[in-house]
Amino acid sequence: MKQSINILISGGGTGGHIYPAIAIANELKVRYPDANFLFVGAKDRMEMEKVPQNGYEIKGLWISGVQRSLSLKNLSFPFKLISSLWNAKKIVKKFKPNVVIGTGGFASGPTLFMAERKGVPALIQEQNSYPGITNKLLAKKAGKICVAYDKLDRFFPKNKIVKTGNPVRQDLLEISSLTVEAKAYFKLNPNKKSVLVLGGSLGARAINKLIEENLEWFIQNDLQLIWQTGKLYFEEYKKYDAKEGVQTHAFLNRMDLTYAAADFIISRAGASSISELCIVGKPTIFIPSPNVTEDHQTKNALAVVEKNGAVLLEEKNTSMFQNVMGELLKDETKQAFLSKNIKDLALPNATKSIVNEIEKLIA
Numbered sequence: 001m002k003q004s005i006n007i008l009i010s011g012g013g014t015g016g017h018i019y020p021a022i023a024i025a026n027e028l029k030v031r032y033p034d035a036n037f038l039f040v041g042a043k044d045r046m047e048m049e050k051v052p053q054n055g056y057e058i059k060g061l062w063i064s065g066v067q068r069s070l071s072l073k074n075l076s077f078p079f080k081l082i083s084s085l086w087n088a089k090k091i092v093k094k095f096k097p098n099v100v101i102g103t104g105g106f107a108s109g110p111t112l113f114m115a116e117r118k119g120v121p122a123l124i125q126e127q128n129s130y131p132g133i134t135n136k137l138l139a140k141k142a143g144k145i146c147v148a149y150d151k152l153d154r155f156f157p158k159n160k161i162v163k164t165g166n167p168v169r170q171d172l173l174e175i176s177s178l179t180v181e182a183k184a185y186f187k188l189n190p191n192k193k194s195v196l197v198l199g200g201s202l203g204a205r206a207i208n209k210l211i212e213e214n215l216e217w218f219i220q221n222d223l224q225l226i227w228q229t230g231k232l233y234f235e236e237y238k239k240y241d242a243k244e245g246v247q248t249h250a251f252l253n254r255m256d257l258t259y260a261a262a263d264f265i266i267s268r269a270g271a272s273s274i275s276e277l278c279i280v281g282k283p284t285i286f287i288p289s290p291n292v293t294e295d296h297q298t299k300n301a302l303a304v305v306e307k308n309g310a311v312l313l314e315e316k317n318t319s320m321f322q323n324v325m326g327e328l329l330k331d332e333t334k335q336a337f338l339s340k341n342i343k344d345l346a347l348p349n350a351t352k353s354i355v356n357e358i359e360k361l362i363a
Ligand SMILES: CC(=O)N[C@H]1[C@@H](OP(=O)(O)OP(=O)(O)OC[C@H]2O[C@@H](n3ccc(=O)[nH]c3=O)[C@H](O)[C@@H]2O)O[C@H](CO)[C@@H](O)[C@@H]1O
Pocket: 014, 015, 016, 017, 019, 104, 127, 128, 198, 199, 200, 201, 202, 228, 250, 251, 252, 253, 255, 268, 269, 270, 271, 272, 273, 274, 276, 289, 292, 296, 297
């Protein structure tokens, strides 16, 4: 019988760090039903809502990132750092984790730093082709670093890297049988093609603008839209729900049905979105955010586009949208080709492979 163990998990800020953490926890729970789980996130961030919704306890630290531009907000950063290190230390002392797992984001910095100092074995899961600063700093003391892309030995010690892919929630692994249910769930017209618009977990202003500018074009082309605007932008765009075939959403909780309902996908290129889209295997246009560290979304997207698995439309070229999407709509051979190629890149066993590594650390 496996002993009861304490598992500390930290990651958050955006869905891209939270959902991998939840997927890993769910798989650990299957293998260690008696384990105690504790998440650590950043106060006021998305994880404080999403983690409890998924059945786990979370504690919040007072922490945020440093603004890249000169900002008064940076003045509070040293205080936040001290406060979060202090509280992370208390959490580690009280919870006594057997292992700590970091999936990136502000809170994982102090949490893993304090746990590593106490000698708790640590595993880092890096979703992107270019790592964030937190994971780069934590890597030195980590036991294992699970990655989804090649060539990360530029940033992390080579002997610690394992290429596993990004964890994808279990319910997204098999969606092909859900099409009919999904079209009914979204009240879609089954005779029209559906375009899913995803702006990442927070929504994307530039994508929302693009969709707004092209609404009539979608309608003229007999397309219906499932448009995730993001919570921040929802109030501005929800008025378009009144248009035939257009539905806006602040955030989509049933991503399994969402992906199943879509015939075409327009998406940001966050790492988890890409991993999910590889499993989903539908014709996709990536519009990467140009506003992230080292332009990593473009690099993430290129890893698929260079294998002919999706179309890349850079944000600076969105004036070409109708040509790009129009061409894709007309060409069914291309649609099938893209679908097959993106599917070939899927790593559906990522979560299990990561948890195998965690088991080795616990042992
Ligand atoms: C602006 C920004 O900093 N983006 C980063 C953030 O992206 P972001 O948080 O957008 O993360 P990803 O694109 O990687 O993942 C989004 C996740 O949210 C889920 N989802 C999304 C919309 C929705 O309505 N419902 C829903 O459940 C998706 O299914 C997916 O699991 O973290 C990623 C992973 O480190 C990075 O690659 C991105 O560059």
